[in-house]
Amino acid sequence: MADIAATVSETVAQPQTVEDVLAITQDPAATLVPAADKGWFSQITDNPLFGAGFGLMGLGAGLAMARQGAVRAAHMAQRQMLVTLEIPSKDKSYLWFLHWMSLQQKTASAGLGLGRSHHLAVETSYKQHDNGSASTTFSLVPGPGKHFFRWRGAWIQVTRSRDTKMVDISTGSPWEVVTLTTLSRDRHLFTELLEEAKGLAMKMQEGKTVIYTSWGPEWRPFGQPRRRRLLDSVVLDQGIKEEIVADVKDFLASGKWYYERGIPYRRGYLLYGPPGSGKTSFIQALAGELEYNIAILNLSERGLTDDKLNHLLSNLPERSIMLLEDIDAAFSGRQQTEESGYGRSNVTFSGLLNALDGVASAEERIIFMTTNHAEKLDPALIRPGRVDMKRLIGNATPHQLREMFLRFYEGKETEADEFVKRIQETGRPVSTAQLQGLFVHNKGEPQKSIEMAPHLNREE
Ligand SMILES: Nc1ncnc2c1ncn2[C@@H]1O[C@H](COP(=O)(O)OP(=O)(O)OP(=O)(O)O)[C@@H](O)[C@H]1O
Known part of the structure; x- marks a missing residue:
């Protein structure tokens, strides 16, 4: 260590005298060395290069501050002057709004509003007619991006954004949000707009039955609402229709009775019998008679799990009858009970029983199950509490044969009797769906139906 110190002291010339010190301080090359002798700031600013740098830095910082200030001011102004409304795709009003917008699109005549949008998206829906045929309707709605439209004298900006990273796990569809922006003073328009959109949706449903199907863990309307089917158009054996209708109506009027006795406010019905x-x-x-909608659930649906089933049954759309069709197809007998039902559904039999028992909800719950094979059903599924009323809806009885005939051929009483006689002579069961087929085929020609009666359902 001593050697090293010696080497250093030899290589650096140390000032030995006052003159040496003076010489050093006067040497311009040495001015930077004794920094402690001058204020560092003045030393730096005295330097023309650094001076210019500082000037630029200052200017940059000033500009940045000004920009920040402007951004903040813009944000403030935006907060003060603009108002936004977010409608996430999960919310009910989302579909109402999109539908409302598609109508704005159609009526945006003068080239104003959404009519100018260059990025449109299509919403396709299937319309089921009463005769069973289906047609497709397309609605054009603004696609993802920004759009402007004018409504009730105010400009509204619509931003439809799709989050590709966020996916609704249950449905697999991308998460979407529609954001509406308008001036603060027009904020009341949002409520008015949503009311109008809702009113429009309700109007479309007036006198109609909405069919809901499950979409992941939620219910979504399936196609357009259908015209209500009249009770008179369905011909069941004597008294059955009236009995079930009276039972459901009585149930709906007995909420207090159930509540006072601590019984879950729900009622289950099983309609069994041959196809058609x-x-x-x-x-x-x-449903039409009660002005209710129908929520149909297919237990064999892919991806349906016990949890989803439970959630669906506890969150039925309001004023809806729950319909579980072909219940035997999903589960028949105990042998399948421990495993999941067939198809690609993961629902277990015990999961179904739990969902049917469900948490008592405040709202009434009416569940209808249908099957062609009542004998295959597990007794646990149809025990009272889960199924409170079972009725056979069988092949056409003489009463139904006559009634159906008269519905298609009004006033043809004698012919109706003849028709019933001919069908009975065959000794073969005939379904009401087959009768309908025959009468449609012989529209306006009762005699032809009578002639064809012996051939109905014949195994050739
Ligand atoms: N009793 C009936 N009264 C009036 N129409 C009927 C009757 N039965 C069947 N139909 C007609 O036949 C067709 C099929 O009827 P529907 O689907 O209601 O039968 P289903 O018993 O539910 O059959 P499945 O057991 O195969 O589901 C419908 O178009 C319906 O109008």
């Missing part, structure tokens, strides 16, 4: 006997048609007509 009018089970589904009757449930549709009943």
